[in-house]
Amino acid sequence: MSGLKLFNTKGGVTEVAPRLAEAEADVQDLVEGHMQTMLGVRFLASEYSTGPAHGGRIDSLGIDENGAPVIVEYKRGTDAGVINQGLFYIAWLLDHRDTFRHLVRDRLGAHAAAQVLWSAPRLICVAGDFTRYDIHAVREHRHAIDLVRYRYFGSEHVGLETVASFLGRATGVGVGSRNRATARTQRIAAGDGGMAELAMALDEVLLGLGEDLTKVTNQTYTAYRRMQNYACLVPPKKAKLLVYLKADPATVDLVPGFARDVTGLGHHGTGDLELTLQTERDLERAAGYFRESYALA
Structure with a gap:
């Protein structure tokens, strides 16, 4: 994780080697089960279908603590397509605001649905790593995007690192x-x-x-x-x-x-x-x- 080293200090000092997940689904299941603690996002839905016309399936849908809609996409390692895939779903989300509001209402109630903040929808990409081109793309794009690198340490610890975060040119302030x-x-x-x-x-x-x-x-x-x-x-x-x-x-x-x-x-x-x-x-x-x-x- 960007040079971060973790050591176990019991009985001496032993480095705990970082590793990737065995499968992408392992990361998704962990984050979805603890999304509010790990990302500050309330979980709404997993593998959400965007319908036959659009032909997509969003890994995770949520809403953050400020009321902004959140799409979370996961990759086990480095994948150049994760940002474009997420933006594909952001475009769908902005065209289907009523669908999202109904989902929020069903999961969290009418008050939360009325407070959805459409000025700053977010894409969070959780992956094993990102390239410098990914980081540049985030800073140039008009939507709010967070790139989050994960690593497992041993069998009991997982680390998350925000590699890049930008609120978007059209929606807010970075x-x-x-x-x-x-x-x-x-x-x-x-x-x-x-x-x-x-x-x-x-x-x-x-x-x-x-x-x-x-x-x-x-x-x-x-x-x-x-x-x-x-x-x-x-x-x-x-x-x-x-x-x-x-x-x-x-x-x-x-x-x-x-x-x-x-x-x-x-x-x-x-x-x-x-x-x-x-x-x-x-x-x-x-x-x-x-x-x-x-x-x-």
């Missing part, structure tokens, strides 16, 4: 579009004058944590995402910014008025740790919380 991202965040914050500058600084900090970041905005929050959301910013109110993080509240310092455990409490965005930012000093204090959440996503 790491190459940060000026537009900052401008949008500034507009969101403009309703509360004192928060505009702080929101811009927060945007820079969250997008500056790594090169594998994307960002998506819906009606209620802006999500900063690796494979999964690591931070969600809701529109400012009462001269403060509320940010929700993936970090586990049980593992961090909960400071009254600054960091709060909101597990089980309803709020916009995803994450159980709420940070309240009112000043630049608060933003500095939040840096460690941001890094922990980013590492978990």
